Every structure is written in C-alpha cells, then in structure tokens.
Amino acid sequence: xxxxxxxxxxxxxxxxxxxxxxxxxxxxxxxxxxxxxxxxxxxxxxxxxxxxxxxxxxxxxxxxxxxxxxxxxxxxxxxxxxxxxxxxxxxxxxxxxxxxxxxxxxxxxxxxxxxxxxxxxxxxxxxxxxxxxxxxxxxxxxxxxxxxxxxxxxxxxxxxxxxxxxxxxxxxxxxxxxxxxxxxxxxxxxxxxxxxxxxxxxxxxxxxxxxxxxxxxxxxxxxxxxxxxxxxxxxxxxxxxxxxxxxxxxxxxxxxxxxxxxxxxxxxxxxxxxxxxxxxxxxxxxxxxxxxxxxxxxxxxxxxxxxxxxxxxxxxxxxxxxxxxxxxxxxxxxxxxxxxxxxxxxxxxxxxxxxxxxxxxxxxxxxxxxxxxxxxxxxxxxxxxxxxxxxxxxxxxxxxxxxxxxxxxxxxxxxxxxxxxxxxxxxxxxx
Numbered sequence: 001x002x003x004x005x006x007x008x009x010x011x012x013x014x015x016x017x018x019x020x021x022x023x024x025x026x027x028x029x030x031x032x033x034x035x036x037x038x039x040x041x042x043x044x045x046x047x048x049x050x051x052x053x054x055x056x057x058x059x060x061x062x063x064x065x066x067x068x069x070x071x072x073x074x075x076x077x078x079x080x081x082x083x084x085x086x087x088x089x090x091x092x093x094x095x096x097x098x099x100x101x102x103x104x105x106x107x108x109x110x111x112x113x114x115x116x117x118x119x120x121x122x123x124x125x126x127x128x129x130x131x132x133x134x135x136x137x138x139x140x141x142x143x144x145x146x147x148x149x150x151x152x153x154x155x156x157x158x159x160x161x162x163x164x165x166x167x168x169x170x171x172x173x174x175x176x177x178x179x180x181x182x183x184x185x186x187x188x189x190x191x192x193x194x195x196x197x198x199x200x201x202x203x204x205x206x207x208x209x210x211x212x213x214x215x216x217x218x219x220x221x222x223x224x225x226x227x228x229x230x231x232x233x234x235x236x237x238x239x240x241x242x243x244x245x246x247x248x249x250x251x252x253x254x255x256x257x258x259x260x261x262x263x264x265x266x267x268x269x270x271x272x273x274x275x276x277x278x279x280x281x282x283x284x285x286x287x288x289x290x291x292x293x294x295x296x297x298x299x300x301x302x303x304x305x306x307x308x309x310x311x312x313x314x315x316x317x318x319x320x321x322x323x324x325x326x327x328x329x330x331x332x333x334x335x336x337x338x339x340x341x342x343x344x345x346x347x348x349x350x351x352x353x354x355x356x357x358x359x360x361x362x363x364x365x366x367x368x369x370x371x372x373x374x375x376x377x378x379x380x381x382x383x384x385x386x387x388x389x390x391x392x393x394x395x396x397x398x399x400x401x402x403x404x405x406x407x408x409x410x411x412x413x414x415x416x417x418x419x420x421x422x423x424x425x426x427x428x429x430x431x
Contacts, residue, residue: 114142138212249356
C-alpha cells in the first residue's frame, strides 16, 4: 500500500517525537511565500495562522531574508555577554524609542516570549524586593514553568505540570464582557485574603489577550491598573508578545491606550513578529527598573542572536516603509465587516471583535436547548472546512470557541479576497 509523503512523515513523527508536542495540521510544510504555504505534496494553502502571530511581515520577505544573509556572512554567534556587537545596541535604541512613552528606557534581548516574561518578572522582583505577581484569567504568557503559572488556562498548558511557583494570583480579565467593578473587587479580595499589596512585585496583562480569545482590555481598566500600581509601588507589565508589531493597527497596542488614557506600562515584553520567524524577544522598560538586576543577572547563551537582530532591524524598517500597521487595520476592518454580514446566515456567530488586524469571531450554540453555551464543536468544524479549502486558521479562547485571524499584514489583495471567499464558504458549510 502506497502511503502519501504526508502520511509517511506523520508515521515518523509519531515514532520519533512525543505526543506532548501537539500538532494541528496533518500535512508538512515544504516552502512558503508571503501569505502562501505549500506542503510536501505541492498543495497550496493561505496562511492565516502566521506561525501563531509571528509572520506579520509575511513568509520570506526579501528585505528580511537579505538582512539575515548579510549577517550570516559576517558571524552567526559570539554570545553577546562574551563579545558584544553593535546591532544589539542599535536594536535596543530603536525599541526604546518606538515603545510608548518618552521616559528614559532600556532594553534587554532574549530568544522567546516566555523568556521575556520570566525576565520581566525577575527585573520587577529585583526592583521592588518583593515576590508576588498578579495575572489574569484567560492569559497566556508562555510554557516555561513560571510563565505557565502566570497563564490563565489549565488545558493543555498546566495539565500534569504542577506544583507551580508560589505567590501567583489570578483576577478576572476586564474585557467588554466583565464589569470593571467585579475585577476591582477580585483584586482587592486578593489583597485581603491572599497577599498584601506591599508584597506584590508586578501585575502583568495583555492589552489584547491572545490565546484567551482576542479579548480587548477596557480602556478604563488600563487607567485603573496604572493607578493601582502607582498607589502600591507595583511594576505594571504589558505583554505585547502577540499584539505587538503592527497587529492591532499601531506598532504596539499600548500606543492606543496611551492616546486615550496617558498610561504607559513600566515594562513591556515583545517577541513573535519582532524578527518575523527568527527567535528573538525583548523586555523594554523604565531605565531605573531595568537596571535593578546586578550584572550577570540577565542574559542567555542565545539571547539577542545576531541573525535574529538583523531580521528585526529589517522588520522595523518594513513596518514604517510599507505602513503595515495601517494596512493591517484596513484589512482587519474589512474582515470584521464580512463576519458581521454572515451573522444572519450563521446564528452561531456570537461576537466579532479585536483591534486592527487582531480579529476574532466567537461561536455559541444557536439551538434552543443550549442557547448561548460556548460551541467548540462548531468552531472546530469551521476550522476544518476552511483547511479543506486551503485556508489555515487557528482556534483560541478558554472554551475553545473562538477563531482568530493572523494573516500577514503584507498579504496581496487577491489572496486576501480569496481567503474571505473561503471563509464565507467554510462558515456556510459548517452551518
């Protein structure tokens, strides 16, 4: 019996790699270009997953590839902490300038989003001499042990991995569906029942939750968090790992909250699309807080890899030259309009939301006996129908009933229209 190349690879995968590394697709990538991806059997897909929000500048952008190639010819690694290089400093200078706020800032570079979060907590603890951390339900901050403890979703991220580090507390996330008063009560209950505010080092939040379902924080909640942290000497950390680099219509989502509230976070974590597929992350924040750890307290063998830094410099140029955040907002608005138009035909559509190109659709049961309950089965059906037609989509949300759209901001017009057509068909077929 002849097995296809994908089937052969799937059998080898099952034999050679652990089941804990879950894989969505039943096919294997061969090559990709901008918004298109081809598998090992030559089938073409439109990629609206972007390696989970990593490819905002599209697969294989010529300027990013060229930057990596040029660095590759110079050197690939020295370890910045042994022999430093100028490109690291130049990227830090750019991030200090581009992140919201005009205050004095410093930046440390790492490899992954989880590393950025772990180091942001270390910096906050070193600065405050405190240990407690407050995060939010539905949050996703990574898979390393401290980061997964901050993450507010048990399955699959926390199952079987405990006990987790102590003094981490979760409050409800103040999105459009959760009254801010309820969140305030929950945080004050934490202060009364679990840990006094004078022992809390940091509060960490996503301006738009990624894995949690593309939930946007209330503007008023950002203002309240800043006041709360100022009152108690707590470090406010904005996790822009998924929402950063043009995804929300501005380079960072916090720019929009700064415009509305005047609030800037003390520290920001950045990763994913920063280097467009090459592992790189950053913690950028107030200079006096960033300087709290002693020399040698921060770093990592690969932290600030020169190939990734070269890619990041190219990405920053692209964001400006091609006006990618603005283009993303325009495309995101069009996608939302299509989803809203489908509501009469697809009563399972309960919510269409997001900022800029960080768009999601939430599905709930439409039948009388379970009206309004989260509909994860329908969500999977839409994802499967889209995939069958050549469109790669990701689900998210604590209840698994949300589809998120992470198309490259560089996607050609014809491919975007083609994807919208497939989405319409998939919604109808699932219905």
